[in-house]
Amino acid sequence: MTAFRTLDDADLAGKRVLVRVDLNVPMEDGKVSDTTRIDRVLPTIREIADKGGKVILLAHFGRPKGPDEKNSLKQVVPALTEALGRPVAFVADCIGEPVAQAVAAARNGDVLLLENTRFHAGDEKNDAGFVRALAANGDIYVNDAFSAAHRAHASTEGLAHVLPAYAGRTMQAELEALSAGLDNPARPVMAIVGGAKVSTKLELLGNLVTKVDVLVIGGGMANTFLAARGIDVGKSLCEHDLAETAREIEAKAKAAGCEILLPVDALVAREFKAHPSYRVVPIDGTEADEMILDAGPLSIAEVVLRLDKVKTLVWNGPFGAFELPPFDTATVAVAKAAAKRVQAGGLVAVAGGGDTVAAMNHAGVADELSYVSTAGGAFLEWMEGKDLPGVEALRKA
Numbered sequence: 001m002t003a004f005r006t007l008d009d010a011d012l013a014g015k016r017v018l019v020r021v022d023l024n025v026p027m028e029d030g031k032v033s034d035t036t037r038i039d040r041v042l043p044t045i046r047e048i049a050d051k052g053g054k055v056i057l058l059a060h061f062g063r064p065k066g067p068d069e070k071n072s073l074k075q076v077v078p079a080l081t082e083a084l085g086r087p088v089a090f091v092a093d094c095i096g097e098p099v100a101q102a103v104a105a106a107r108n109g110d111v112l113l114l115e116n117t118r119f120h121a122g123d124e125k126n127d128a129g130f131v132r133a134l135a136a137n138g139d140i141y142v143n144d145a146f147s148a149a150h151r152a153h154a155s156t157e158g159l160a161h162v163l164p165a166y167a168g169r170t171m172q173a174e175l176e177a178l179s180a181g182l183d184n185p186a187r188p189v190m191a192i193v194g195g196a197k198v199s200t201k202l203e204l205l206g207n208l209v210t211k212v213d214v215l216v217i218g219g220g221m222a223n224t225f226l227a228a229r230g231i232d233v234g235k236s237l238c239e240h241d242l243a244e245t246a247r248e249i250e251a252k253a254k255a256a257g258c259e260i261l262l263p264v265d266a267l268v269a270r271e272f273k274a275h276p277s278y279r280v281v282p283i284d285g286t287e288a289d290e291m292i293l294d295a296g297p298l299s300i301a302e303v304v305l306r307l308d309k310v311k312t313l314v315w316n317g318p319f320g321a322f323e324l325p326p327f328d329t330a331t332v333a334v335a336k337a338a339a340k341r342v343q344a345g346g347l348v349a350v351a352g353g354g355d356t357v358a359a360m361n362h363a364g365v366a367d368e369l370s371y372v373s374t375a376g377g378a379f380l381e382w383m384e385g386k387d388l389p390g391v392e393a394l395r396k397a
Protein backbone atom coordinates (compact mmCIF):
# COMPACT_ATOMS: atom_id res chain seq x y z
CA MET A 1 0.00 0.00 0.00
CA THR A 2 1.37 3.41 -0.91
CA ALA A 3 1.35 6.09 1.71
CA PHE A 4 0.23 8.79 -0.70
CA ARG A 5 -2.29 9.23 -3.44
CA THR A 6 -1.28 8.31 -6.98
CA LEU A 7 -2.75 8.92 -10.42
CA ASP A 8 -5.04 5.95 -9.76
CA ASP A 9 -6.87 8.14 -7.24
CA ALA A 10 -7.10 11.30 -9.34
CA ASP A 11 -10.04 12.47 -11.40
CA LEU A 12 -8.10 14.04 -14.27
CA ALA A 13 -10.67 14.65 -17.03
CA GLY A 14 -11.03 18.32 -17.80
CA LYS A 15 -8.65 19.31 -14.99
CA ARG A 16 -5.71 21.70 -15.17
CA VAL A 17 -2.94 19.47 -13.85
CA LEU A 18 0.28 21.09 -12.63
CA VAL A 19 2.93 18.38 -13.02
CA ARG A 20 6.34 18.94 -11.40
CA VAL A 21 8.96 17.10 -13.43
CA ASP A 22 12.78 17.21 -13.41
CA LEU A 23 14.02 18.45 -16.78
CA ASN A 24 17.44 19.42 -15.40
CA VAL A 25 19.08 17.41 -18.17
CA PRO A 26 22.69 17.41 -19.39
CA MET A 27 23.29 19.62 -22.45
CA GLU A 28 26.05 19.64 -25.05
CA ASP A 29 26.25 22.29 -27.79
CA GLY A 30 22.73 23.52 -27.00
CA LYS A 31 21.18 20.05 -27.28
CA VAL A 32 20.04 17.57 -24.65
CA SER A 33 22.83 14.98 -24.46
CA ASP A 34 21.00 12.44 -22.29
CA THR A 35 17.21 12.10 -22.33
CA THR A 36 16.79 9.71 -19.39
CA ARG A 37 15.01 12.23 -17.15
CA ILE A 38 12.69 13.15 -20.04
CA ASP A 39 12.00 9.50 -20.88
CA ARG A 40 11.16 8.68 -17.27
CA VAL A 41 8.35 11.27 -17.01
CA LEU A 42 6.66 10.32 -20.28
CA PRO A 43 4.31 7.72 -18.71
CA THR A 44 2.91 10.33 -16.30
CA ILE A 45 2.47 12.96 -19.02
CA ARG A 46 0.79 10.48 -21.38
CA GLU A 47 -1.51 9.08 -18.71
CA ILE A 48 -2.77 12.51 -17.63
CA ALA A 49 -3.20 13.66 -21.24
CA ASP A 50 -4.96 10.44 -22.24
CA LYS A 51 -7.33 10.74 -19.29
CA GLY A 52 -8.32 14.20 -20.53
CA GLY A 53 -6.28 16.47 -18.24
CA LYS A 54 -4.45 19.56 -19.43
CA VAL A 55 -0.80 18.78 -18.65
CA ILE A 56 1.02 21.87 -17.35
CA LEU A 57 4.67 20.99 -16.77
CA LEU A 58 6.64 22.79 -14.06
CA ALA A 59 10.41 22.30 -13.88
CA HIS A 60 13.71 23.98 -13.02
CA PHE A 61 16.90 24.11 -15.04
CA GLY A 62 20.33 24.85 -13.59
CA ARG A 63 20.79 27.26 -10.72
CA PRO A 64 19.93 30.69 -12.21
CA LYS A 65 19.95 33.84 -10.10
CA GLY A 66 17.07 35.24 -12.18
CA PRO A 67 15.82 34.93 -15.76
CA ASP A 68 18.62 34.15 -18.22
CA GLU A 69 18.68 32.59 -21.70
CA LYS A 70 21.30 30.02 -20.70
CA ASN A 71 18.89 28.43 -18.26
CA SER A 72 15.71 28.71 -20.30
CA LEU A 73 13.65 25.54 -20.53
CA LYS A 74 12.88 26.49 -24.13
CA GLN A 75 16.02 24.61 -25.15
CA VAL A 76 14.52 21.37 -23.80
CA VAL A 77 11.32 21.65 -25.89
CA PRO A 78 12.67 19.89 -29.05
CA ALA A 79 13.90 16.84 -27.09
CA LEU A 80 10.70 16.69 -25.02
CA THR A 81 8.50 16.97 -28.12
CA GLU A 82 10.43 14.26 -29.90
CA ALA A 83 10.39 11.88 -26.94
CA LEU A 84 6.68 12.46 -26.29
CA GLY A 85 5.69 12.25 -29.94
CA ARG A 86 3.15 15.03 -29.34
CA PRO A 87 3.33 18.83 -29.55
CA VAL A 88 4.50 20.73 -26.48
CA ALA A 89 3.51 24.40 -26.15
CA PHE A 90 6.11 26.53 -24.35
CA VAL A 91 5.03 29.41 -22.10
CA ALA A 92 7.66 32.06 -21.37
CA ASP A 93 6.82 32.33 -17.64
CA CYS A 94 5.55 29.97 -14.97
CA ILE A 95 3.07 32.31 -13.27
CA GLY A 96 0.69 35.12 -14.22
CA GLU A 97 -1.33 36.12 -17.25
CA PRO A 98 0.77 34.40 -19.98
CA VAL A 99 0.18 31.07 -18.24
CA ALA A 100 -3.52 31.73 -17.56
CA GLN A 101 -4.08 32.56 -21.24
CA ALA A 102 -2.13 29.55 -22.54
CA VAL A 103 -3.96 27.19 -20.17
CA ALA A 104 -7.36 28.66 -21.12
CA ALA A 105 -6.54 28.20 -24.81
CA ALA A 106 -5.32 24.60 -24.35
CA ARG A 107 -7.64 21.67 -25.01
CA ASN A 108 -7.97 18.68 -22.74
CA GLY A 109 -5.00 16.37 -23.41
CA ASP A 110 -2.69 19.20 -24.51
CA VAL A 111 0.81 19.51 -23.02
CA LEU A 112 2.32 22.83 -21.93
CA LEU A 113 5.82 23.44 -20.57
CA LEU A 114 6.22 26.52 -18.38
CA GLU A 115 9.50 28.46 -18.11
CA ASN A 116 12.07 27.65 -15.40
CA THR A 117 10.47 28.00 -11.96
CA ARG A 118 13.83 29.17 -10.57
CA PHE A 119 13.61 32.37 -12.64
CA HIS A 120 11.53 33.50 -9.63
CA ALA A 121 13.30 33.63 -6.26
CA GLY A 122 10.02 32.53 -4.64
CA ASP A 123 10.47 28.98 -5.88
CA GLU A 124 13.60 28.16 -3.85
CA LYS A 125 12.28 30.24 -0.92
CA ASN A 126 9.03 28.27 -0.98
CA ASP A 127 7.36 31.66 -0.69
CA ALA A 128 3.62 31.43 0.09
CA GLY A 129 2.72 34.14 -2.45
CA PHE A 130 4.65 32.34 -5.17
CA VAL A 131 2.99 29.04 -4.27
CA ARG A 132 -0.40 30.75 -4.66
CA ALA A 133 0.66 32.24 -8.01
CA LEU A 134 1.65 28.78 -9.30
CA ALA A 135 -1.50 27.19 -7.88
CA ALA A 136 -3.73 29.80 -9.58
CA ASN A 137 -3.26 27.98 -12.89
CA GLY A 138 -4.00 24.45 -11.67
CA ASP A 139 -6.75 22.33 -10.13
CA ILE A 140 -4.51 19.38 -9.23
CA TYR A 141 -0.81 18.97 -8.41
CA VAL A 142 1.20 15.92 -9.45
CA ASN A 143 4.81 15.55 -8.32
CA ASP A 144 6.87 13.32 -10.59
CA ALA A 145 10.26 14.86 -9.76
CA PHE A 146 11.78 12.40 -7.30
CA SER A 147 15.23 13.74 -8.21
CA ALA A 148 14.25 17.20 -6.90
CA ALA A 149 12.30 15.90 -3.88
CA HIS A 150 15.15 16.79 -1.49
CA ARG A 151 14.37 20.45 -2.20
CA ALA A 152 11.61 22.10 -0.13
CA HIS A 153 10.75 24.53 -2.91
CA ALA A 154 7.39 25.99 -3.96
CA SER A 155 7.13 23.74 -7.00
CA THR A 156 8.38 20.59 -5.23
CA GLU A 157 6.80 20.99 -1.79
CA GLY A 158 4.65 24.08 -1.29
CA LEU A 159 2.10 23.20 -3.97
CA ALA A 160 1.25 19.90 -2.27
CA HIS A 161 -0.24 21.87 0.63
CA VAL A 162 -2.58 24.05 -1.42
CA LEU A 163 -3.87 21.73 -4.18
CA PRO A 164 -5.06 18.11 -4.17
CA ALA A 165 -1.68 16.37 -4.54
CA TYR A 166 -0.68 13.07 -6.13
CA ALA A 167 2.55 11.18 -6.84
CA GLY A 168 3.38 10.68 -10.50
CA ARG A 169 4.38 7.30 -11.92
CA THR A 170 8.13 7.99 -11.82
CA MET A 171 7.98 9.22 -8.23
CA GLN A 172 6.23 5.95 -7.35
CA ALA A 173 8.59 3.80 -9.39
CA GLU A 174 11.76 5.40 -7.97
CA LEU A 175 10.66 4.93 -4.37
CA GLU A 176 9.60 1.34 -5.01
CA ALA A 177 12.82 0.44 -6.84
CA LEU A 178 15.10 2.03 -4.25
CA SER A 179 13.23 0.33 -1.41
CA ALA A 180 13.36 -3.04 -3.16
CA GLY A 181 17.09 -2.74 -3.86
CA LEU A 182 18.42 -0.93 -0.83
CA ASP A 183 16.09 -1.10 2.19
CA ASN A 184 18.25 -3.85 3.72
CA PRO A 185 21.48 -3.66 1.73
CA ALA A 186 23.80 -6.67 1.81
CA ARG A 187 27.10 -5.71 3.46
CA PRO A 188 29.74 -4.61 2.88
CA VAL A 189 28.28 -1.50 1.23
CA MET A 190 30.41 0.79 -0.90
CA ALA A 191 29.35 4.31 -1.87
CA ILE A 192 31.03 6.26 -4.64
CA VAL A 193 30.41 9.99 -4.51
CA GLY A 194 31.98 12.23 -7.11
CA GLY A 195 30.90 14.98 -9.48
CA ALA A 196 30.82 18.73 -9.31
CA LYS A 197 28.12 19.76 -6.80
CA VAL A 198 30.66 19.80 -3.98
CA SER A 199 29.03 22.12 -1.45
CA THR A 200 25.56 20.58 -1.64
CA LYS A 201 26.75 16.99 -1.51
CA LEU A 202 29.62 17.33 0.95
CA GLU A 203 27.09 17.96 3.72
CA LEU A 204 25.51 14.57 3.00
CA LEU A 205 28.71 12.61 3.46
CA GLY A 206 28.76 13.14 7.23
CA ASN A 207 25.67 10.93 7.55
CA LEU A 208 26.52 8.60 4.71
CA VAL A 209 29.73 7.43 6.42
CA THR A 210 27.61 5.99 9.21
CA LYS A 211 25.61 3.91 6.69
CA VAL A 212 28.31 2.47 4.42
CA ASP A 213 31.52 0.49 4.93
CA VAL A 214 33.65 2.09 2.22
CA LEU A 215 33.27 5.59 0.80
CA VAL A 216 35.12 6.21 -2.45
CA ILE A 217 35.39 9.91 -3.22
CA GLY A 218 35.96 11.18 -6.76
CA GLY A 219 35.59 14.26 -8.95
CA GLY A 220 35.57 17.75 -7.49
CA MET A 221 34.61 16.24 -4.15
CA ALA A 222 37.93 14.33 -4.00
CA ASN A 223 39.88 17.49 -4.80
CA THR A 224 38.28 19.20 -1.80
CA PHE A 225 39.29 16.32 0.52
CA LEU A 226 42.80 16.20 -0.96
CA ALA A 227 43.25 19.95 -0.45
CA ALA A 228 42.01 19.53 3.14
CA ARG A 229 44.81 16.96 3.62
CA GLY A 230 47.30 19.62 2.48
CA ILE A 231 47.77 18.35 -1.09
CA ASP A 232 48.19 21.03 -3.78
CA VAL A 233 45.40 20.53 -6.34
CA GLY A 234 46.42 23.49 -8.53
CA LYS A 235 43.49 24.97 -10.43
CA SER A 236 41.24 21.94 -9.92
CA LEU A 237 37.54 22.24 -9.15
CA CYS A 238 37.78 22.45 -5.36
CA GLU A 239 35.94 24.22 -2.54
CA HIS A 240 38.86 25.26 -0.34
CA ASP A 241 36.57 26.91 2.23
CA LEU A 242 35.03 23.49 2.95
CA ALA A 243 38.35 22.01 4.11
CA GLU A 244 37.23 21.95 7.75
CA THR A 245 33.98 20.17 6.81
CA ALA A 246 36.00 17.61 4.85
CA ARG A 247 38.26 17.00 7.87
CA GLU A 248 35.20 16.58 10.12
CA ILE A 249 33.76 14.00 7.70
CA GLU A 250 37.07 12.09 7.75
CA ALA A 251 36.94 12.05 11.57
CA LYS A 252 33.29 10.89 11.56
CA ALA A 253 34.13 8.14 9.09
CA LYS A 254 36.98 6.92 11.28
CA ALA A 255 34.71 6.86 14.34
CA ALA A 256 32.05 4.96 12.38
CA GLY A 257 34.51 2.43 10.97
CA CYS A 258 33.93 3.61 7.41
CA GLU A 259 37.00 3.58 5.21
CA ILE A 260 37.47 6.59 2.93
CA LEU A 261 39.27 6.01 -0.36
CA LEU A 262 40.70 9.00 -2.21
CA PRO A 263 42.52 8.92 -5.55
CA VAL A 264 46.24 8.15 -5.35
CA ASP A 265 46.98 9.36 -8.87
CA ALA A 266 45.29 11.57 -11.45
CA LEU A 267 45.02 12.80 -15.02
CA VAL A 268 45.90 16.49 -15.07
CA ALA A 269 45.63 19.09 -17.84
CA ARG A 270 45.86 22.83 -18.33
CA GLU A 271 42.77 23.11 -20.54
CA PHE A 272 39.17 22.06 -19.80
CA LYS A 273 38.42 20.50 -23.18
CA ALA A 274 38.34 17.13 -24.93
CA HIS A 275 41.71 15.60 -25.82
CA PRO A 276 44.00 18.28 -24.47
CA SER A 277 47.63 17.57 -23.70
CA TYR A 278 47.56 15.82 -20.29
CA ARG A 279 49.79 14.01 -17.80
CA VAL A 280 49.29 11.07 -15.43
CA VAL A 281 50.74 12.09 -12.06
CA PRO A 282 50.85 10.87 -8.47
CA ILE A 283 48.16 12.66 -6.47
CA ASP A 284 50.65 15.21 -5.10
CA GLY A 285 52.12 15.91 -8.54
CA THR A 286 49.70 18.59 -9.85
CA GLU A 287 51.40 21.84 -11.00
CA ALA A 288 49.91 25.19 -9.92
CA ASP A 289 48.39 25.84 -13.38
CA GLU A 290 46.97 22.33 -13.87
CA MET A 291 43.58 20.76 -13.08
CA ILE A 292 42.85 17.24 -11.89
CA LEU A 293 40.25 16.05 -14.40
CA ASP A 294 40.08 12.32 -13.71
CA ALA A 295 41.34 9.62 -11.35
CA GLY A 296 44.45 7.81 -12.59
CA PRO A 297 45.12 4.10 -13.36
CA LEU A 298 46.31 3.14 -9.86
CA SER A 299 43.20 4.68 -8.32
CA ILE A 300 40.98 2.82 -10.79
CA ALA A 301 42.73 -0.48 -10.03
CA GLU A 302 42.24 0.04 -6.31
CA VAL A 303 38.51 0.80 -6.64
CA VAL A 304 37.95 -2.19 -8.94
CA LEU A 305 39.77 -4.45 -6.48
CA ARG A 306 37.63 -3.17 -3.58
CA LEU A 307 34.49 -3.55 -5.67
CA ASP A 308 35.17 -7.30 -5.75
CA LYS A 309 34.83 -7.42 -1.98
CA VAL A 310 31.55 -5.55 -1.50
CA LYS A 311 27.97 -6.74 -1.99
CA THR A 312 26.22 -3.41 -2.51
CA LEU A 313 27.28 -0.30 -4.44
CA VAL A 314 25.55 3.08 -4.42
CA TRP A 315 27.02 5.63 -6.80
CA ASN A 316 26.42 9.30 -7.43
CA GLY A 317 28.79 11.57 -9.33
CA PRO A 318 31.44 10.69 -11.92
CA PHE A 319 35.15 10.34 -11.11
CA GLY A 320 36.11 12.93 -13.71
CA ALA A 321 34.95 15.31 -16.40
CA PHE A 322 33.58 12.34 -18.34
CA GLU A 323 32.09 14.48 -21.11
CA LEU A 324 35.66 15.30 -22.22
CA PRO A 325 37.66 12.22 -23.23
CA PRO A 326 40.03 10.90 -21.97
CA PHE A 327 38.65 12.11 -18.62
CA ASP A 328 35.88 9.51 -18.88
CA THR A 329 38.40 6.71 -18.29
CA ALA A 330 37.96 6.11 -14.55
CA THR A 331 34.16 6.43 -14.63
CA VAL A 332 33.84 4.04 -17.58
CA ALA A 333 36.29 1.50 -16.13
CA VAL A 334 34.58 1.37 -12.72
CA ALA A 335 31.10 1.33 -14.32
CA LYS A 336 32.07 -1.64 -16.50
CA ALA A 337 33.60 -3.48 -13.54
CA ALA A 338 30.44 -2.91 -11.47
CA ALA A 339 28.17 -4.05 -14.33
CA LYS A 340 30.21 -7.22 -14.80
CA ARG A 341 29.80 -8.13 -11.14
CA VAL A 342 26.08 -7.37 -11.17
CA GLN A 343 25.67 -9.60 -14.20
CA ALA A 344 27.67 -12.36 -12.51
CA GLY A 345 25.26 -12.18 -9.58
CA GLY A 346 27.57 -10.93 -6.84
CA LEU A 347 26.62 -7.28 -6.50
CA VAL A 348 23.61 -4.98 -6.19
CA ALA A 349 24.65 -1.71 -7.85
CA VAL A 350 22.46 1.39 -7.93
CA ALA A 351 23.67 4.55 -9.65
CA GLY A 352 21.85 7.88 -9.80
CA GLY A 353 22.06 11.56 -10.74
CA GLY A 354 21.45 13.61 -13.89
CA ASP A 355 25.06 13.42 -15.04
CA THR A 356 25.72 10.03 -13.49
CA VAL A 357 22.94 8.50 -15.60
CA ALA A 358 24.52 10.12 -18.66
CA ALA A 359 27.88 8.66 -17.62
CA MET A 360 26.39 5.16 -17.20
CA ASN A 361 24.79 5.45 -20.63
CA HIS A 362 28.13 6.65 -22.03
CA ALA A 363 29.80 3.58 -20.48
CA GLY A 364 27.07 1.39 -22.01
CA VAL A 365 26.09 -0.17 -18.68
CA ALA A 366 22.79 1.54 -17.76
CA ASP A 367 20.84 -1.64 -18.54
CA GLU A 368 23.34 -3.88 -16.76
CA LEU A 369 23.26 -2.28 -13.32
CA SER A 370 20.65 -3.31 -10.75
CA TYR A 371 18.90 0.06 -10.98
CA VAL A 372 19.60 3.50 -12.40
CA SER A 373 17.84 6.35 -10.61
CA THR A 374 17.23 9.79 -12.08
CA ALA A 375 18.18 11.19 -8.69
CA GLY A 376 21.60 12.09 -7.30
CA GLY A 377 21.35 14.30 -4.22
CA ALA A 378 17.81 13.06 -3.48
CA PHE A 379 18.97 9.45 -3.78
CA LEU A 380 21.87 10.06 -1.36
CA GLU A 381 19.53 11.73 1.14
CA TRP A 382 17.07 8.86 0.80
CA MET A 383 19.99 6.45 1.38
CA GLU A 384 20.84 8.31 4.58
CA GLY A 385 17.30 7.70 5.80
CA LYS A 386 16.34 11.37 5.64
CA ASP A 387 12.78 12.45 4.93
CA LEU A 388 12.57 14.11 1.51
CA PRO A 389 10.37 17.23 1.71
CA GLY A 390 8.79 16.61 -1.71
CA VAL A 391 7.79 13.08 -0.71
CA GLU A 392 6.68 13.99 2.81
CA ALA A 393 4.41 16.75 1.49
CA LEU A 394 2.67 14.16 -0.70
CA ARG A 395 2.17 11.87 2.27
CA LYS A 396 0.55 14.65 4.28
CA ALA A 397 -1.56 15.91 1.39
Ligand SMILES: Nc1ncnc2c1ncn2[C@@H]1O[C@H](COP(=O)(O)OP(=O)(O)O)[C@@H](O)[C@H]1O
Nearest residue numbers: 195196197219220293320321353354355356376
Ligand atom coordinates in the same frame (compact mmCIF):
# COMPACT_ATOMS: atom_id res chain seq x y z
N1 LIG B 1 37.67 16.61 -11.56
C1 LIG B 1 36.64 17.26 -12.11
N2 LIG B 1 36.79 18.54 -12.53
C2 LIG B 1 35.72 19.19 -13.09
N3 LIG B 1 34.50 18.67 -13.27
C3 LIG B 1 34.31 17.41 -12.86
C4 LIG B 1 35.36 16.65 -12.26
N4 LIG B 1 34.85 15.43 -11.96
C5 LIG B 1 33.56 15.44 -12.34
N5 LIG B 1 33.22 16.62 -12.88
C6 LIG B 1 31.91 17.02 -13.44
O1 LIG B 1 30.89 16.69 -12.53
C7 LIG B 1 29.66 16.77 -13.25
C8 LIG B 1 28.63 15.90 -12.59
O2 LIG B 1 28.47 16.28 -11.24
P1 LIG B 1 27.10 16.27 -10.46
O3 LIG B 1 26.16 17.29 -11.03
O4 LIG B 1 27.45 16.43 -9.01
O5 LIG B 1 26.55 14.81 -10.76
P2 LIG B 1 25.03 14.29 -10.88
O6 LIG B 1 24.30 15.20 -11.85
O7 LIG B 1 25.13 12.91 -11.40
O8 LIG B 1 24.46 14.36 -9.51
C9 LIG B 1 30.00 16.34 -14.66
O9 LIG B 1 29.51 17.32 -15.54
C10 LIG B 1 31.53 16.26 -14.70
O10 LIG B 1 32.10 16.90 -15.82
Ligand SMILES: O=C(OP(=O)(O)O)[C@H](O)COP(=O)(O)O
Nearest residue numbers: 024147148353354375376377378
Ligand atom coordinates in the same frame (compact mmCIF):
# COMPACT_ATOMS: atom_id res chain seq x y z
O1 LIG C 1 20.07 17.57 -11.05
C1 LIG C 1 19.58 17.43 -9.93
O2 LIG C 1 20.17 16.78 -8.92
P1 LIG C 1 21.49 15.85 -9.02
O3 LIG C 1 22.65 16.66 -9.59
O4 LIG C 1 21.73 15.48 -7.59
O5 LIG C 1 21.17 14.68 -9.88
C2 LIG C 1 18.19 17.94 -9.58
O6 LIG C 1 17.57 18.50 -10.72
C3 LIG C 1 18.25 18.95 -8.45
O7 LIG C 1 18.97 20.09 -8.86
P2 LIG C 1 19.62 21.05 -7.74
O8 LIG C 1 20.75 20.29 -7.07
O9 LIG C 1 20.12 22.27 -8.51
O10 LIG C 1 18.52 21.40 -6.76
